[in-house]
Structures are given as C-alpha cells and as structure tokens.
Amino acid sequence: MSGFVHILGFIVFPYIALTIFVLGHAWRYVTDWKRWNAASSQFLHKDSLKGGITIFHWGSLLTLVGHAGGMLIPQRIYDLFGISEAAHNFMAHWVGLVAGLLMIAGGGWLLVRRIGQDRIAANTSVHDYVLLALLLVVSGLGLYNVVFTHYDVLYSVAPWIRSIVVLAPNPALMAPVPVSYKLHILSAFVLLAYSPFTRLVHIWSAPVTYLYRSYVIFRKLPGTKGA
Amino acid sequence: MKIKAQMTMVLNLDKCLGCHTCSIPCKNVWTSRQGAEYMWFNNVESKPGIGYPKNWEDQGIYRGGWTAKNNRLFLAAGGRVTKLSRIFNNPDLPQIDAYYEPWDYDYGGLVTSPVKKHQPAIRPRSQITGQSMEIQWGPNWEDDLAGVCETGTADTNFAGLDAQKYLEFEQAFMMYLPRLCEHCLSPACAASCPSGALYKRDEDGIVLVDQARCRGWRYCVSGCPYKKVYFNWKTGTSEKCIFCYPRTESGMTTMCSASCVGRIRYVGVILYDAERISQAASAADPKDIYPALVDIMLDPHDPDVLKQAEKQGISEAFLKAAQNSPTDKLMRKWPLALPLHPEYRTLPMVWYVPPLSPLQTGTENKKADETLSDMRIPVKYLANLLAAGDEAPVRRSLKYLMALRAYMRSLRLEKTPDKSILGQAGLDEKLDEPAVLEIYDLLAIAKHKDRFVIPTAPNPDQADMRAAQGEKGFE
Structure with a gap:
C-alpha cells in the first residue's frame, strides 16, 4: 500500500468514521427518537427467533468485551497482573474463536429468517439487510484472522487503536499488518460509521438502571408542584 | 399515610349488552394506524x-x-x-x-374487475405481508x-x-366482559x-x-x-x-364510557393509602387481596383524610371529585363492584358489578342464597373472575342487586314499598332505604353527570390556556 493510501486508510478514514459515529448518534437521538429502539421482530414470528438471537447477542457481547479488553488495555498492564503475552494471545485466540463462531452462526440464522419468513421480510428495511450483511462481513473477517493467520496484534494493531483513541495517530504501526487484518479493521470502522442509522442504537440504551431503580415509577405533570 | 388519588372506572355488567360501541370510538381515535391495527385498547x-x-x-x-x-x-x-x-x-x-x-380487503378489485359471469369476490389480505390470508x-x-x-x-x-x-x-x-387497561x-x-x-x-x-x-x-x-x-x-x-387523558385532564370522560349506550360505565376518582399497596397486594391468601384493597381506599369525607390529603398537595378539584365519585361509592361505600382477577396482585382499578342472570326455576319461597345458586351463570364462575374464587363477595353483590330490584318493584309497580325486603335480603348488614334509592338512581337512571365526575388536571403554570392553543400536541 502506498504511503498516501495508507494514511488515508489508517488516519483519515478512522476519524471520519468516528466523527460520523458521534454526530450520527446525536442527530438520530434528537430527530428520530421514536425509532430509537431494538426494532424487535419477535412479536411477528417467535419460534424462529429464539436460538439465533440468543447466540448472536452473547457472541456480540463477548466480541465487544474481548476487543475492549485486548485492544484498549496495553499489554504492560496485563504484565503487572502476571498475564504474559503468550497467555494473552492464547486467551484471545480461544475467546475470539467462540465469539466469532457464535456471531457468524447467529447472524446467519437471523439473515435466513429475515429473508425466509414472509412477515419478517415484509417488515424489513434495506438498512436491516445491509447491517446484517456488514456484521457478517466484519465478524467473518475476524473469524478468518483467528483461524488462519496467527499474527501478534498486541504490539501492532492494539497500540495503533490506542493511538487513534488518544488523538495521536501512529499509522506506522499498521504497516506490517497482514491484509486480512486491515480489511477487518476498515470494515469495522464502516460498521461504526453506519451504526447510528440502524437498529444498533439500542446498544446505547442497554437498561442497566433496571438493576437498581424502583419497580414502579411515579411522574408528576410537568410544571406542577405538590406531594 | 401517603394519600394518592386514582382515576377509576366501574362497569355494571348487569346492563352490558355487548354492542361493542365502546370499542369503536376508542379504535378510531387511538389505534387506527399501521402497526396498531390489531390493538384494541x-x-x-x-x-x-x-x-x-x-x-x-x-x-x-x-x-x-x-x-x-x-x-x-x-x-x-x-x-x-x-x-x-x-x-x-x-x-x-x-x-x-x-x-x-x-387484515384488510382488496376493495379496489371490486371496482376494477372486468364483467364476469359471477360477481367478483374480495378476499382478506394481510396488513403485514399484503398477501391473501385466512x-x-x-x-x-x-x-x-x-x-x-x-x-x-x-x-x-x-x-x-x-x-x-x-x-x-x-x-x-x-x-359480556368489556376490558381495558386496569x-x-x-x-x-x-x-x-x-x-x-x-x-x-x-x-x-x-x-x-x-x-x-x-x-x-x-x-x-x-x-x-x-x-x-x-x-x-x-x-x-x-x-x-x-384512559383518554387528554380528555380527562379537561374534565371530559373517556371515549369508551362516553359512547356506552347501555350507560354501564362510571368514571371517578378514589383516594387510597399508597404506603399499604404492597401489603394489600402480597396477602398470603389471594382471597384476602380484594378486602385488603377495599381497606386501603380512604373515605374522602373523613376530615382526617381530607386534612392529610390537602397537606400532601392533592388538589381541591380532586378532593371534591373524590367526594362525589360514583366509583368510590360502588367500590368502597356500597360493596357492589369487584376487581377483575385480584389474584394477579396488581390491584386493578377498573372494577365490575357482577351480572344477574336468568333463573332456571321458579324463585317462590326460596332464600336469596338458593336463588343465586339457581342462576344461569354459576356464582363460582363469577367468583373466579372477580374475587379470586371467593363466592362470598359475589353473593353479597348479587343479593344487593336482587333486593334492589324487588324493593323497587314493590315501590314502582305495586305502589306499596315493602320494607321487609330490605331486612330479608340475606345480607349481614341491613340495607337502608335512602341508600337503596341512591343506588337505584346511580345504577338504573344513571345520568351522565352522576356517572362521570372527573376533575380537571392541575394547570401547570396557570397560564392562559386559550392563548396557548396550537402550541402543544403530538411531536
């Protein structure tokens, strides 16, 4: 990859994607709050959903936690806790394998259901298809990397991601990385940029407050006072 | 004591004729949209x-x-x-x-159909997929x-x-059982x-x-x-x-109750003690939930309750409405109305007066309890529906209704009010004549102003509501 394309891909594009990601969510939350939900299709066809949706979501959660833990936290912190690079890679390999398989299997299940069930197909937008396809591409590339290329990302991709996050991009770190990893990363940034315009927004409304809020909520009419 | 006001409805099933007139305006106003076609509030x-x-x-x-x-x-x-x-x-x-x-029908097919030997037919068509369906x-x-x-x-x-x-x-x-959110x-x-x-x-x-x-x-x-x-x-x-809150806020009643041609619906406010909600809902025996629920309702004429309620910020309009509330009377004062499935423990606030039904044999010389057992609708069935299986409250309501009928017959047709009926109603408590006449007015005459006593919502900023017209709405 020539220097210019490399800079385009690993400095310019990630920041454009992240900008769309942030502004897109804000724009969507303000202008389209009515559709800020999970857009569940369980109500239209229940039995066909259960297996696929469950493994897909647990796979996604595992993927998110795995990437956050492996990429954003530097290896030197793991070293402090006695987790060596080899142990970290071993763990990442197997967790990644499980998460990837769950996501591919679940996502495939959901795509087949979405196309095959008349009611679901009739209630599916282009966004839904593109999103599912994109999720399958990103997770497919990720799974390919886990299974077929054993490249050590801890001192290449991981520090590059952190350099993006802290606004001091260092594209040189990405230079020796295999193409399949680059494609995985670029497609993941496409997914990030696209997510505000899809049902993925429901991730940000994960109802953690349910764990501690009171069961029944009382609300007063706005502007009134009283007991 | 934490006093709260609650909008309630009572439906007198004895008069429900099953005409579905309640459902139609509700449907037209609130759920005639895509995605909501199947909803019937x-x-x-x-x-x-x-x-x-x-x-x-x-x-x-x-x-x-x-x-x-x-x-x-x-x-x-x-x-x-x-x-x-x-x-x-x-x-x-x-x-x-x-x-x-x-579903919907392909009405256009009737118009565009070419001339055929037989009349064109229209088939149901799914509003989800657009395909024909059964x-x-x-x-x-x-x-x-x-x-x-x-x-x-x-x-x-x-x-x-x-x-x-x-x-x-x-x-x-x-x-018939008209149902809405409780x-x-x-x-x-x-x-x-x-x-x-x-x-x-x-x-x-x-x-x-x-x-x-x-x-x-x-x-x-x-x-x-x-x-x-x-x-x-x-x-x-x-x-x-x-609960048609845009209407009730301005003192109008709900669509379902306003349109009820049988005049079976009553809408009003009750006061209750919010601190005892979970105590009432968690009674060990489901049969105890209904009496416990009546027990946490407060008498809006009790000066103590009024003083507390005022202190806790309940508006004067609500207190006044609670005092004239038809539902407070039917739910608490005269125990005629019963909650639907109290055993679900949610403490529902839409209650029902159980229906009398045709008798299967003559009633002469029968005690009230025997007559009840002769009714076409088994008392046990009503008890399972309205009192967690406990027949006693259902029998009490039905005896009230029977005594009311017998007494009013003696008053209106025979022109000789037979007060002995009130004593022999088979109830633990003695019915008194003024109460019977009042219940008769509320249940049988059922004037609009008696059925619906609805306080207007507190005005947020005391602003000129007329000047604010058109400023607020959906979205």
Missing part, C-alpha cells in the same frame, strides 16, 4: 371463552402479574437479573397470532359464544366447575419495563408508556396479566390505553 369479550389475546387469563402460559412469598411481591416472570439475562428473547411474549393477524382469530372471535363449545374448556374461570357441562347447549350461559395500583407492566418507560401519573394514577423512552424490550406485554399493553410491530414500541 378496549375490547368486549363474551364469557365463557379464552378471549383476546387467546388464553390471556392463563398465567401458566404468559406468566404475567405478581406472586407473593412471605409478604413480599415478586414478578411472576422473574426479577431484574432474570429479565436482563433473557432480554434478547422474551420467552413469555405472545405472538401476534394470539391476538390476530390484521382469518383465524379476532378481538371478539367468540362473540355470543361462537366456537366456545371447543375453546371454552380452556377458560380458566371454570376452575372448580365442570366446564364440559356448561358448554352443553341446555346448560350454556354467557355474559391502571393498576401495582402495575406489573411498569415493574417489568427494563427502561422504566412505563410510569404512573402522580396526580391521577393513569399508567402510560413514554414513547420517547420505550426501547421495545417487550417485557411489559408479557408482564401485564390482562394483556393490555400492545407491541407496535411497525414502530417497535409498546402502546396501551391512556
């Missing part, structure tokens, strides 16, 4: 029957409402952690077919017992009765909502879904034991009966 069911959605009363299927253990309430479908761990796939959610797949269920599928010979055995109100016997033609009985004191739908989108209005207790906070997790749908929260399959959020 108000529907009228024929009982016996499994209703709409199918088997809604069978909590073995949908696990709605609360259970109680050691005087503590637990959501029947599992608590917070259980719910969040299954949030991707709610195992208790009914599928749309339990209500019905919404209609298999609906909001009043079992209207006037249609098909109940087959579905009726699954009616849970036959508990303790031989259902098969009552589904034979000679023994058949029926009644606006419960302990709403299981609100407690089930992971996002906290469902809330109870502090001023009047109306339970609403905040459309801006609903994320479509669907637990309210299964959590409501009355299946009165509906999932909009198009927008992905839940919707429910709003």
